Amino acid sequence: xxxxxxxxxxxxxxxxxxxxxxxxxxxxxxxxxxxxxxxxxxxxxxxxxxxxxxxxxxxxxxxxxxxxxxxxxxxxxxxxxxxxxxxxxxxxxxxxxxxxxxxxxxxxxxxxxxxxxxxxxxxxxxxxxxxxxxxxxxxxxxxxxxxxxxxxxxxxxxxxxxxxxxxxxxxxxxxxxxxxxxxxxxxxxxxxxxxxxxxxxxxxxxxxxxxxxxxxxxxxxxxxxxxxxxxxxxxxxxxxxxxxxxxxxxxxxxxxxxxxxxxxxxxxxxxxxxxxxxxxxxxxxxxxxxxxxxxxxxxxxxxxxxxxxxxxxxxxxxxxxxxxxxxxxxxxxxxxxxxxxxxxxxxxxxxxxxxxxxxxxxxxxxx
Amino acid sequence: xxxxxxxxxxxxxxxxxxxxxxxxxxxxxxxxxxxxxxxxxxxxxxxxxxxxxxxxxxxxxxxxxxxxxxxxxxxxxxxxxxxxxxxxxxxxxxxxxxxxxxxxxxxxxxxxxxxxxxxxxxxxxxxxxxxxxxxxxxxxxxxxxxxxxxxxxxxxxxxxxxxxxxxxxxxxxxxxxxxxxxxxxxxxxxxxxxxxxxxxxxxxxxxxxxxxxxxxxxxxxxxxxxxxxxxxxxxxxxxxxxxxxxxxxxxxxxxxxxxxxxxxxxxxxxxxxxxxxxxxxxxxxxxxxxxxxxxxxxxxxxxxxxxxxxxxxxxxxxxxxxxxxxxxxxxxxxxxxxxxxxxxxxxxxxxxxxxxxxxxxxxxxxx
Numbered sequence: 001x002x003x004x005x006x007x008x009x010x011x012x013x014x015x016x017x018x019x020x021x022x023x024x025x026x027x028x029x030x031x032x033x034x035x036x037x038x039x040x041x042x043x044x045x046x047x048x049x050x051x052x053x054x055x056x057x058x059x060x061x062x063x064x065x066x067x068x069x070x071x072x073x074x075x076x077x078x079x080x081x082x083x084x085x086x087x088x089x090x091x092x093x094x095x096x097x098x099x100x101x102x103x104x105x106x107x108x109x110x111x112x113x114x115x116x117x118x119x120x121x122x123x124x125x126x127x128x129x130x131x132x133x134x135x136x137x138x139x140x141x142x143x144x145x146x147x148x149x150x151x152x153x154x155x156x157x158x159x160x161x162x163x164x165x166x167x168x169x170x171x172x173x174x175x176x177x178x179x180x181x182x183x184x185x186x187x188x189x190x191x192x193x194x195x196x197x198x199x200x201x202x203x204x205x206x207x208x209x210x211x212x213x214x215x216x217x218x219x220x221x222x223x224x225x226x227x228x229x230x231x232x233x234x235x236x237x238x239x240x241x242x243x244x245x246x247x248x249x250x251x252x253x254x255x256x257x258x259x260x261x262x263x264x265x266x267x268x269x270x271x272x273x274x275x276x277x278x279x280x281x282x283x284x285x286x287x288x289x290x291x292x293x294x295x296x297x298x299x300x301x302x303x304x305x306x307x308x309x310x311x312x313x314x315x316x317x318x319x320x321x322x323x324x325x326x327x328x329x330x331x332x333x334x335x336x337x338x339x340x341x342x343x344x345x346x347x348x349x350x351x352x353x354x355x356x357x358x359x360x361x362x363x364x365x366x367x
Numbered sequence: 368x369x370x371x372x373x374x375x376x377x378x379x380x381x382x383x384x385x386x387x388x389x390x391x392x393x394x395x396x397x398x399x400x401x402x403x404x405x406x407x408x409x410x411x412x413x414x415x416x417x418x419x420x421x422x423x424x425x426x427x428x429x430x431x432x433x434x435x436x437x438x439x440x441x442x443x444x445x446x447x448x449x450x451x452x453x454x455x456x457x458x459x460x461x462x463x464x465x466x467x468x469x470x471x472x473x474x475x476x477x478x479x480x481x482x483x484x485x486x487x488x489x490x491x492x493x494x495x496x497x498x499x500x501x502x503x504x505x506x507x508x509x510x511x512x513x514x515x516x517x518x519x520x521x522x523x524x525x526x527x528x529x530x531x532x533x534x535x536x537x538x539x540x541x542x543x544x545x546x547x548x549x550x551x552x553x554x555x556x557x558x559x560x561x562x563x564x565x566x567x568x569x570x571x572x573x574x575x576x577x578x579x580x581x582x583x584x585x586x587x588x589x590x591x592x593x594x595x596x597x598x599x600x601x602x603x604x605x606x607x608x609x610x611x612x613x614x615x616x617x618x619x620x621x622x623x624x625x626x627x628x629x630x631x632x633x634x635x636x637x638x639x640x641x642x643x644x645x646x647x648x649x650x651x652x653x654x655x656x657x658x659x660x661x662x663x664x665x666x667x668x669x670x671x672x673x674x675x676x677x678x679x680x681x682x683x684x685x686x687x688x689x690x691x692x693x694x695x696x697x698x699x700x701x702x703x704x705x706x707x708x709x710x711x712x713x714x715x716x717x718x719x720x721x722x723x724x725x726x727x728x729x730x731x732x733x734x
Contacts, residue, residue: 008702018716054435082470084475086474091474092709098475103427121712
């Protein structure tokens with residue numbers, strides 16, 4: 001009898017995958033894979049409840065959320081994601097830290113464990129790339145960025161792969177975060193100009209595409225004032241992830257076509273909180289599946305309301321696990337205490353054989 | 368800079384802890400620790416939402432649930448638990464398979480990963496021991512068991528530690544499960560008599576304490592008919608874990624004092640589904656905190672409605688992690704991809720140093 005083990009990826013494994021493929025190829029593959037998943041997405045085959053979580057002040061504001069996705073392919077992903085805005089300054093670690101656990105949905109076996117911190121940043125970038133390719137003018141050259149933290153890096157990277165960017169104009173309420181952005185995205189080869197709060201209106205007015213990715217607090221209101229924009233402005237609003245938190249002025253939303261990643265969640269936590277149901281446009285899957293019908297939208301204002309969707313996490317997790325397996329990376333671990341006799345928990349004690357090999361032959365547990 | 372690692376326990380580590388302490392001492396310590404946690408439990412300091420999950424038929428009925436508990440001590444547990452009743456027969460693994468992930472609630476770091484399969488069976492036993500010590504006659508000698516799967520083993524074990532048991536009478540709809548029970552619980556030294564369906568009424572009528580731990584289907588109704596019982600019968604009803612699923616006849620519940628582990632969840636998934644609010648007695652924490660006021664209840668019918676509470680999982684997980692650490696067991700793993708620059712996900716690629724040591728000094732991350 002051999003144990004049904006789980007594949008554990010550690011940071012060096014993830015680093016090896018990214019180094020091997022290169023970050024450009026990785027984000028391109030992820031964007032393509034997400035597009036393909038959305039093209040065949042059928043809501044009746046999946047169960048993806050809006051995320052839920054606990055909030056606390058311990059000692060400062062933080063929250064931990066669980067984002068499950070039964071994707072209908074015999075697998076369920078449970079992402080657990082922490083959001084602790086004081087992390088970078090106080091603890092030297094990212095605001096968003098996360099882990100992904102992938103479960104077999106025939107018997108409940110844990111298939112794999114992998115970091116979700118990097119994957120969250122990558123899949124959020126890839127989702128914006130998918131939406132941008134459909135909704136933005138393909139000639140977009142100027143990218144405005146409001147919020148220059150970790151998510152800005154992967155947003156800029158992913159957008160640079162689908163748009164002929166020539167200039168990035170960036171703003172952050174923390175001047176040091178804005179100042180360091182250019183070095184962090186130097187690899188994309190697009191110059192970054194940092195502006196202060198007095199130029200925020202100009203940043204928005206001059207952008208072909210705008211990305212908001214802030215840690216603004218719930219109740220603080222939009223992160224820029226309404227004002228003139230290019231007629232074809234496309235906004236990727238990715239910072240909204242809490243009830244009461246949003247980034248885009250409602251007047252701008254009302255002038256545009258607002259497309260949520262996941263409507264049920266966006267009306268709770270996204271820009272869509274500010275809208276009534278009839279003001280909300282097609283979701284990301286509809287955009288991909290009926291892309292040609294939205295071509296005219298490239299000439300008008302559009303907003304991708306990206307709250308972060310567990311389906312995106314599933315696609316990213318599966319891809320990372322498969323890439324790691326192909327490279328021979330990762331460790332097979334026996335997390336589950338599966339006793340030789342499934343009706344006797346203590347039979348675990350009687351044998352060094354800790355689990356039943358019949359599981360692997362009965363189910364179709366991949367990775 | 369050193370990485371904030373997570374402690375991963377594998378099956379051999381758990382086996383080592385249990386072998387080192389012995390199963391008697393482990394369940395005794397867990398029962399004591401759970402009692403102590405309940406004694407100081409203050410609902411306003413914790414956030415434990417009722418569990419939620421996804422259900423599917425893939426190919427047969429199964430579900431995966433997440434059970435979070437922010438316990439107010441700077442930690443949050445997220446248990447993920449699968450319930451796949453065909454597992455023992457089809458896959459040779461337990462019906463209930465589970466993993467526990469413990470998170471630091473100051474910054475979101477994953478502190479530890481440990482199996483929840485064995486711990487679920489153990490903490491469910493310990494919870495019944497806590498309730499039984501308060502609600503059952505201390506002279507209870509005959510234990511009736513309906514449902515002879517994995518949970519029966521740890522129920523019998525835990526109850527044998529708090530009651531002077533002399534006889535166990537067991538029934539299962541699957542005769543083979545009933546037949547093998549005696550061997551599985553031989554270590555408790557109490558003889559087991561197996562009865563068929565025609566003796567189910569006698570089993571109930573003769574029991575001082577009754578334990579129901581079945582995989583009966585939602586909507587199937589109680590697992591035994593109402594009938595005569597001893598006046599002091601105490602029931603541990605532990606099988607209810609789904610809307611529509613319950614095990615105990617409502618008439619019996621109405622004659623007794625029904626005490627849920629976790630009221631908000633028990634009204635959704637437990638025996639309490641069958642009752643109105645005014646028919647529901649004190650919960651487990653109230654029993655422990657005001658135990659002396661319930662002494663008279665030992666002379667009457669009492670029911671512990673055990674749906675399985677994430678607080679119990681937290682106590683069991685913490686105890687297992689601490690015991691493993693003391694024994695020097697477990698592996699420190701770098702699951703999280705924490706880049707040297709928290710604002711640059713890709714800085715992970717530039718350095719073999721994958722995370723920030725300041726986290727450990729800033730937070731109080733134990734284990």
